[in-house]
Amino acid sequence: MIKCYDGGVYLVNGRELVEDHREASKAIAQKCGKEVKKEEAIRETIAYGILEAHNTSDNMDKLKIKFDAMASHDITYVGIIQTARASGLKEFPIPYVLTNCHNSLCAVGGTINEDDHMFGLSAAKKYGGIYVPAHQAVIHQYMREMMSGCGKMILGSDSHTRYGALGTMAIGEGGGELAKQLLCKTYDVNRPGVVAVYLTGKVQKGVGPQDVALAIIGKVFKNGYVKNKVMEFVGDGIANLGVEYRNGIDVMTTETTCLSSIWETDEKVEAYFEAHGRKEAYKELKPGKVAYYDGAILVDLSQIKPMIALPFHPSNTYTIEELNANLEDILASVEKQAKEQFTKVNFTLRDKIKNGKLLVQQGVIAGCAGGTFDNICDAADILKGHTIGANEYALSVYPSSQPTFMSLVENGAITSLMAAGATIRTAFCGPCFGAGDVPPNNGLSIRHSTRNFPNREGSKPSDGQLAAVALMDARSIAATSLNGGVLTAATDIDVTFTKPKYYFNSEIYKTRCYDGVGKPQPEEALKFGPNITDWPQMSYLTDHLVLQVVAEIHDAVTTTDELIPSGETSSYRSNPLKLAEFTLSRRVPDYVAKAKEIQKAETARLNGEDPTAVDERVKAAFEAIKGIKGFENIDPMTTGIGSTLFAVKPGDGSAREQAASCQKVLGGWANIAREYATKRYRSNLINWGMIPFVLEEELVFKEGDFLFIPNIKAAVQNKVATIEAYVIGEEIKCFNLMLADLTDDERQIILAGCLINYYKNE
CATH class of the missing domain: 3.20.19.10 (Aconitase, domain 4)
Incomplete structure (x- = not known):
């Protein structure tokens, strides 16, 4: 299914992997008619070309990167702007998008969430930024739709800043790095290694992007195979995947601990940009004739099966088939981990085995990973004409943006989901970090979202509570919903996927989003709520x-x-x-x-x-x-x-x-x-x-x-x-x-x- 090469690899003509060994240069010369030195082939990756175009130093081993655009959400942008303001910020030097998709439904603290939003709007006006109001879009969907572009680099203060499938090398970093860009400084990093992810074959019906992503994460996280490297997706299998499918795989590369990602681009990506009114953002990206990679991951898409990442990490992966065949043993191992980590709370999973099957309490399809048009349409096709039942199990669906939501309403997918008993929410990242749809104590939630760390679903072990999340693809979540919460792989049901066309309506953003790029208003006053405070004084390092x-x-x-x-x-x-x-x-x-x-x-x-x-x-x-x-x-x-x-x-x-x-x-x-x-x-x-x-x-x-x-x-x-x-x-x-x-x-x-x-x- 997935193979990791032991050493460096050459990619010849974009379609053949040749392991780096003594005779590699001869083998490559036979295939392309000339010998190629490794130093030359290193420069032929897509990643190298993008990094070189954004590097402001004269040393490609010690990069000083300036980005094309940045993005932050309402948990991070106040601190970033406050840091930059204390350091002399006058205006945003590059497009900076401030989204409001994290605090928008979190009621803790009275007015302070909306106070942050008003600060963000006033900052976008004062310094010349883009402000996306609450419920309009999750941060990464907006950046895909409106700011990505082939060959661009984007920096975000959220770890899932990943737009590689759209030809954009994006990096998620802490707020300090964004403050540096606001002050016209650089992102300094040693040139990262690049690992080829060679996709081949075609996925089975019912296998979704989360399944592919979890299979890769399970293979490479623990051994650190791509840690702090760039994952470069290549291969003949890419053409068999739609763009939103690619986005769904790409956003999860964060969970491998890689630095960034980038993909080959093709006519499907061109059509994506054209549909979003930005055809000029497209250009073809592909490796050179002979490109050298520090490693390679070979993924046979046809062998990927529906996956599940059990608590408490996205790398704790099994096929759903394997889990269902070994429920007692596998669930016991998770319980053991919970007992070691949470000594004061008794968390059980085996009590959810009913008649030899695993019964879960909740399903959620949400955010930048799960809430895309294709995922929700396929889930709606599975549930159309059926119900999730009136028992403990509940299903929530969060479309990733208002344009996505509108298209789903127009094609009837939302109607099908609501008729089946699912509740539909607005664009919100809460289920990814514990601010929405918190399951019951000792409950198990299956989610097409980004993470399933301990307490990521909102429980508080210090108060005697503990619930847990297992990550799954939207299609298998829908199949499980079809069976009233009994864990079911989407490949085990009979369904016809209608694959309706997506129609993007940009008027939603034009109506509600403030775009002040290049139009700062220095006279505009920042709006401070009572919770917004400056950083305390910090001590200088002593002897x-x-x-x-x-x-x-x-x-x-x-x-x-x-x-x-x-x-x-x-x-x-x-x-x-x-x-x-x-x-x-x-x-x-x-x-x-x-x-x-x-x-x-x-x-x-x-x-x-x-x-x-x-x-x-x-x-x-x-x-x-x-x-x-x-x-x-x-x-x-x-x-x-x-x-x-x-x-x-x-x-x-x-x-x-x-x-x-x-x-x-x-x-x-x-x-x-x-x-x-x-x-x-x-x-x-x-x-x-x-x-x-x-x-x-x-x-x-x-x-x-x-x-x-x-x-x-x-x-x-x-x-x-x-x-x-x-x-x-x-x-x-x-x-x-x-x-x-x-x-x-x-x-x-x-x-x-x-x-x-x-x-x-x-």
Whole structure:
């Protein structure tokens, strides 16, 4: 079904993979009539050409990218604009789209969600941006419809910023990186590796894009095959897929931890742009005659079966057929994981086995992955003339944009779904992050959405609640709905897919969306609600650091949802101090209290008071440090004091910068990890002045220990890669921390204490 090549691969004439080996050049010469050097073939990928066109440096190994456009939603744009405003923002230098698809239905916090929206509209007017009101479109559907273009690059403050199937290389990053673009700075990154995803064959009837995506994710996530690389989709199988189908696969590439994605383009993509009134956005993209890739994934589409990703990660994949044949054993393994991770909550799945079949409680088709026209039409065809029943099972459908919704109304798909018992909602991302359709306690929801991390559906284990999500394709969700919630693959039912034509009506956007690109109004006043606050002052890096380990997490991966929960916290994204109260609340409930306690010493130091006088533990730590040769006269008044956390692999998932900024607000100075799950989380740490340490040797400290990191300022300035640190306890232990691959600008940001301070210095 899916094969990953062990090493580099050449793609010859866009259709033949040749593994990189000693005789590869000869084999290629026989096929194309001349020898090709690897250095030349590297430059023949689609990705290389797009990166080169957007690179402002004279070094293709050290990229400095400027993007064509950007996008943010209402959880992130306030903080980004506030950061840029504090750093001298005058106007948006490129088209910047502000959508309102995350907080629009979240009622926590009274008026503050709509206050954020009014801030966004006023900012679009003042600085010259595009404002998409609530319920009009989810962020990525709007960008597909209105802003994508072949050969373009788009940056978004949402991790699922992916428009590769439309020939657009898009990257999801933390807000700091968008603020840099607003200030005419660059996105600095080492040139990423490129992995070919060769699609061949034709999918079976009933197999949808989520099935293909989950099969790929299950193959490559755990081994890191495409981590921080670009996935380049090529092959004869692409022609057998519609554009929305390609979009559905593409948006899920985020869950592989790749940096970005790009696809070959063809006449179907050209027709897509023409249908959206933007034919000029199309151009043909394909690899050169001989292109070299750092790896290749061969996907035989004809062998893909309906898939399910069980809780609690999109990579926890099985075919539905395999799961139904081994329900007891497979579900028991998920229960075991839940018991290990949520010790105070009893979560069960095997109790949902009825007469040898799995009965789920809820189905949801939503967002940038599930809510597309093709997905909903196929689901409607499956359910037409049937009902989901009057029992526990419920089905919700969220079209991804108002134009999509209108076309579904006109062709009767919405009527079929409503008659079957489904409820139809407006464009909203809530089901992807826990702000809509929260299932019952101990419930299992099947969703065509992007993620199924713990609590992503909105439950609160700290309050004794735990539900879970399994990811599936819309077609199999509809087939399951047809059977009243009994897990069913779409390939197991008899259905005729009508495949109606999509008609895009741009008048909806012209009527409701504000477009001020190139027309800033400096005199326009920003509208601030009472919850919108400026960032607190951030400390500059000191010569030395004394840090308490306030959290120690040994999970294989720690998601950003665990670092700062989604769902009910989203209303407070514009208030750094209030939001920080939720830091690690679902994973380490006492983190905030412990971080605040040690922060008191730093607050005293910054106020000119003796920090050792407010905390006996800090006093004892400094007394012990004086016993280390060379630090007999260490001065607590010039030494940063705060918190740190250890996690094996933090930062998988969302691009939200608050996963890092909340730690900083609470006095965090660093993370210590075996590795970082994504580049974007590591970038978020750096942009908030936190040091992304890597620990390669044995763990010698534990939660509650104090760490002394001497001469850290000099180490950052002088590009020292290995830093000697100490555990301060009954005995002093020496160990090494690694600090590598920082750009010059990143070093300056860390020294300044955060991106805002860095720009103030400039």
